[in-house]
Amino acid sequence: MKKLLISTFAFYLSTFAFAQEYGWTDLSANIPGSPDLSDVFFVSDDEGWITSSSHAEIYHTTDGGKTFEVKTTLYACNAIHMLNENVGYAGGASGFIYKTT
Secondary structure (H helix, E strand, O other), X not given: OHHHHHHHHHHHHHHHHHHHOOXXXXXXXXXXXXXXXXXXXXXXXXXXXXXXXXXXXXXEEOOOOOOOEEEEOOOOOOEEEEOOOOOEEEEOOOOOEEEOO
């Protein structure tokens, strides 16, 4: 029983130590301006979209967030969901919904 407890404890310690190697990286500094960000959706490690609830813009990255291209919209978007890298939907509090084309 003592060996089982020690083995279990060692396993949890190693899992915790491994998890600490991977942290969060702040990508917000790479987004132009200072928008209030409302939603994030990535379809791969490199390609993703971020919406802003304060600006009528959607931010698109193809390099994992190192750079972002700004896509202007008519209204600010609160949410985004991508089906794949080409088809996605974004919407806002005004009751509208955009679809990528």
